[in-house]
Amino acid sequence: MTLPSSSKIIIIGGGIVGCSTAYHLAQMGQEVLLLEKAALTSGSTWHAAGLVGQLRSNANITQLLGYSISLYDRLEAETGQATGWKMNGGLRLACNKERWTEVKRQATTAHSFGLDMQLLTAREAQELWPLMDISDVVGAAYLPTDGQASPSDITQALAKGARAGGAKLVENTSVLEILTERGTIKGVRTAKGDIACEKLVLCCGQWTRELAATIGVTVPLVSVEHQYMITEAFGVPSNLPTLRDPDRLTYYKEEVGGLVMGGYEPNGIPWAVDGVPDPFDYQLLDSNFDHFEQLMELSLPRVPALENVGIKQLVNGPESFTPDGNFILGEAPEMANVFVGAGFNAFGIAAGGGAGMALAEWVAKGEPPYDLWPVDIRRFGRPHTDTDWVRTRTLEAYGKHYTMAWPSEEHDSGRPCRRSPLYDRLKSAGAVFGEKLGWERPNWYAEADEEARDIYTFERPNWHAPVGREHKAAREAAVLFDQTSFAKFILKGPDAEAALSWIAANRVDKPVGSIIYTQMLNDRGGIECDLTCVRTSIDEYYIVTGTGFATHDFDWIGRNIPDGLRAELIDVTSSNAVLSLFGPKARHILAACTRADVGNDAFPFGQAHRIGIAGCPVLALRITYVGELGWELHLPTEYAQSVYDALHDAGKEFGLRNAGYRAIETLRLEKGYRAWGSDIGPDHTPDEAGLGWAVKMKTNADFKGRSAVQQQRENGVKKMLATFTTDGDVILSGRETIYRNGERCGWLSSGGYGHTLGKSIGIGYVRHPDGVTRDHVLSADYEIEVGTERVKADVTLAPLFDPKMERIKT
Numbered sequence: 001m002t003l004p005s006s007s008k009i010i011i012i013g014g015g016i017v018g019c020s021t022a023y024h025l026a027q028m029g030q031e032v033l034l035l036e037k038a039a040l041t042s043g044s045t046w047h048a049a050g051l052v053g054q055l056r057s058n059a060n061i062t063q064l065l066g067y068s069i070s071l072y073d074r075l076e077a078e079t080g081q082a083t084g085w086k087m088n089g090g091l092r093l094a095c096n097k098e099r100w101t102e103v104k105r106q107a108t109t110a111h112s113f114g115l116d117m118q119l120l121t122a123r124e125a126q127e128l129w130p131l132m133d134i135s136d137v138v139g140a141a142y143l144p145t146d147g148q149a150s151p152s153d154i155t156q157a158l159a160k161g162a163r164a165g166g167a168k169l170v171e172n173t174s175v176l177e178i179l180t181e182r183g184t185i186k187g188v189r190t191a192k193g194d195i196a197c198e199k200l201v202l203c204c205g206q207w208t209r210e211l212a213a214t215i216g217v218t219v220p221l222v223s224v225e226h227q228y229m230i231t232e233a234f235g236v237p238s239n240l241p242t243l244r245d246p247d248r249l250t251y252y253k254e255e256v257g258g259l260v261m262g263g264y265e266p267n268g269i270p271w272a273v274d275g276v277p278d279p280f281d282y283q284l285l286d287s288n289f290d291h292f293e294q295l296m297e298l299s300l301p302r303v304p305a306l307e308n309v310g311i312k313q314l315v316n317g318p319e320s321f322t323p324d325g326n327f328i329l330g331e332a333p334e335m336a337n338v339f340v341g342a343g344f345n346a347f348g349i350a351a352g353g354g355a356g357m358a359l360a361e362w363v364a365k366g367e368p369p370y371d372l373w374p375v376d377i378r379r380f381g382r383p384h385t386d387t388d389w390v391r392t393r394t395l396e397a398y399g400k401h402y403t404m405a406w407p408s409e410e411h412d413s414g415r416p417c418r419r420s421p422l423y424d425r426l427k428s429a430g431a432v433f434g435e436k437l438g439w440e441r442p443n444w445y446a447e448a449d450e451e452a453r454d455i456y457t458f459e460r461p462n463w464h465a466p467v468g469r470e471h472k473a474a475r476e477a478a479v480l481f482d483q484t485s486f487a488k489f490i491l492k493g494p495d496a497e498a499a500l501s502w503i504a505a506n507r508v509d510k511p512v513g514s515i516i517y518t519q520m521l522n523d524r525g526g527i528e529c530d531l532t533c534v535r536t537s538i539d540e541y542y543i544v545t546g547t548g549f550a551t552h553d554f555d556w557i558g559r560n561i562p563d564g565l566r567a568e569l570i571d572v573t574s575s576n577a578v579l580s581l582f583g584p585k586a587r588h589i590l591a592a593c594t595r596a597d598v599g600n601d602a603f604p605f606g607q608a609h610r611i612g613i614a615g616c617p618v619l620a621l622r623i624t625y626v627g628e629l630g631w632e633l634h635l636p637t638e639y640a641q642s643v644y645d646a647l648h649d650a651g652k653e654f655g656l657r658n659a660g661y662r663a664i665e666t667l668r669l670e671k672g673y674r675a676w677g678s679d680i681g682p683d684h685t686p687d688e689a690g691l692g693w694a695v696k697m698k699t700n701a702d703f704k705g706r707s708a709v710q711q712q713r714e715n716g717v718k719k720m721l722a723t724f725t726t727d728g729d730v731i732l733s734g735r736e737t738i739y740r741n742g743e744r745c746g747w748l749s750s751g752g753y754g755h756t757l758g759k760s761i762g763i764g765y766v767r768h769p770d771g772v773t774r775d776h777v778l779s780a781d782y783e784i785e786v787g788t789e790r791v792k793a794d795v796t797l798a799p800l801f802d803p804k805m806e807r808i809k810t
Helices: 016-027 059-079 097-112 122-128 151-164 205-213 289-299 304-308 348-365 387-399 423-428 464-476 496-503 547-559 586-591 637-654 661-671 706-715 774-778
Strands: 006-012 032-035 090-094 118-120 139-143 168-170 175-181 184-190 193-202 222-231 242-245 250-255 258-263 311-321 328-331 338-342 431-436 439-445 478-482 487-492 515-521 527-537 540-545 568-571 576-582 608-613 616-621 630-636 656-658 717-727 737-740 743-754 759-772 782-786 789-796
Touching: 006 016, 006 184, 016 032, 016 151, 016 338, 016 348, 032 193, 059 151, 059 348, 090 097, 090 122, 097 118, 097 139, 097 737, 097 743, 097 782, 118 122, 122 139, 151 168, 151 348, 175 193, 193 205, 193 348, 205 222, 205 311, 205 338, 222 289, 222 387, 250 289, 258 289, 311 387, 328 348, 338 348, 423 431, 439 464, 439 478, 439 656, 439 661, 464 478, 464 656, 464 661, 478 637, 478 661, 487 496, 487 547, 496 540, 515 547, 527 547, 527 616, 540 547, 540 630, 547 568, 576 586, 576 637, 586 630, 586 637, 608 637, 616 637, 630 637, 637 656, 661 743, 661 759, 717 743, 717 774, 717 782, 737 759, 759 774, 774 789
Parallel strands: 006 032, 006 193, 032 168, 090 242, 193 338, 478 656
Antiparallel strands: 090 139, 118 139, 175 184, 184 193, 222 258, 222 311, 242 250, 250 258, 328 338, 431 439, 478 576, 487 540, 487 568, 515 527, 527 540, 576 630, 608 616, 616 630, 717 759, 717 789, 737 743, 737 782, 743 759, 782 789
16 A cells, blocks of 8 residues: 555554554544554554453443443444454452452442443352352352453454545554654654654554653553463363453453463563564563463462363463553643553453544544543653653552452552652651652551551451541641642733633632632533632732642643633642641631731631741642631742641640541541542533532633533533432442432442541432432432442432531631
8 A cells, every 4th residue: 555645643553442543533534544563463462362341440431341342242243354252241259258348349330330240159150150169259240241352353353444434554664753843743754754644643552652752752551471371172162251260360261162361460570671672573472381370370279170271372472551550541741632542451452442432532522532531641640751660560550450459559669759848757747658649648647556557448447547536636626738749830921811711610810819719621511620729910820739630630721721822831739838727726726827817807718828937938728628717838848847847836735636638538528529530520510510609600701611511501410419428337438329219320429438427428420311400319219339238328419517618717
């Protein structure tokens, strides 16, 4: 094929994700050219094991994987190309009490997301999978719609479908260079000539990181050796379900009358530390029987027949893995019109159909079909620019692929990385740290007689009482949180107000010193950002958002500054420490540290003043996320220790305590405050989330998302966020199923315990396709399914604690 001189969209990489993206773009009528340096599937697709499971902890990722299955179900008939697709179901075993609890919670999550996941006895599981010994099996979960596929055949079918739709797929054509001009994508250079493009899609598997880095785009993935064994045929029935045995770290599927057995060993082996060799097409690594022996020893008691079966091959194929075990999709924040689909953590076949669909929509329409935050490339940040750090964390994630997914579990590797100036002080005070985007953040504080570490469980954890202690202090005295990890930006310039007025849903044309809580909406009215803006001068705003959203929110704001407006966005996260002082005694403590008047008349709620503490210029924000009187104190990092000491010295007589992020969570649940990424996000509008009061619809000002909000107000909502309470012995953690009058109507987006109320609290959307009103939500009986058992729940649309905000505004 003669190469064209241009194509509106160029895809680099001819594995399953690249071909799926090309297929879906062609279906949308887009001009697309796919370039593959060798032959289609020659990277890691051809040696993939081919298991196709659906259930993930996020509804939309589960939906994306479900789309893969619906696509694979019809693809052979559509294209005439065999796919090897079999919907033979999937089994997941549990071999101890805690794993059985995890499986039951996974089954509840499946029910929440509309999947038929059945709980089986050990004997029922054996009837489906007669080759296994069940002497240690407690129970199993069965998903009838899971299956398996031939990776190469599926990919060739997608390629055939893409060509039929008008896409051009060219093999044996290496991209030598990505061409840019002044930070704008222009095309690619190949040995056969340059090709211009408007948009570039990188689906190059484990080659993606190095290629993207040549244009300054960070793709945090590394290569890890992944082995599986193929046995000789020994009469294995072709309809045998796939089997996952997480307690033995292994998986199984039928192949040509034999078995494929592989797994995720705790000591994974990195590959290509100094770069992927070239060429490396249709190649495998040397089989490492010594390393695989640990998985073999775990598998033999489960499938005794393996002792007497010949081994046809031990496949050792490197694959790309990521630091959190999720794949990477989306438009690169560093460069517009450059998209990434990579890092599939050995489930690229399961994800390939859906990921290609989602990425194609992202490329063609500028946004994904629905919220894909768990796999969005913007979830990464500064630590992920260091490949050595990425590799360290990724190897931990690889080793945890089948280990227990504990509630609130933290990673241990690559720590500490980013530290507040108070890190050592807080550690000496008993802080037990968690980590987010590389930042060490105190989760809770242990006293002298308590073990200062997390002990994970599905029951009440060892930090339950210490968090209750901090929670009580916040409600009755005062607490101090180190929130230095907050992402902090400055938007400044003559047109800062005009720019922010377009991007923000709330009014920002407020006097200097005003704090504005606002969402930023997409064109569907969905909440893309949820943050605080402080007007610090007539041409400057100080913007504060969550730690994990630093890259995402900076990208969203920067991209949406209207052309021609003079406004510059600057990341100042590392410049400022943040100490948050909350509680009924907060004013007494702050007044003892500053000459500024912090009385309610002089310093009302929603205002920001510059005050002095211990020689430090402090920007004090009277705001709260815990439902108590208090201030966020933003200050240059070099003053953090002095201000911290001054506050504690003044706070001794008032019962001031250090407190951590887990107390913030229990406190905000009682107050009904929403969390972006769980309770609110791009699929949820302010009216659905009960945040319509923060949208400037009473003005005539236009802003991004306004028409969608207006249309929804005219037509009504089909889901509404509500708060549920259950008996305090019920453990809620999120994704539990909500039943309204016996009918499934949604799931919890957040869950926890309210120490003031002595109840378990969940937040989630009540959904109905014909519409939802306040009366619909409140005039019904509710149950919450927890670990497949239903418990009675009460519902409210008002905050459970201080609904009139009297404590906050006094």
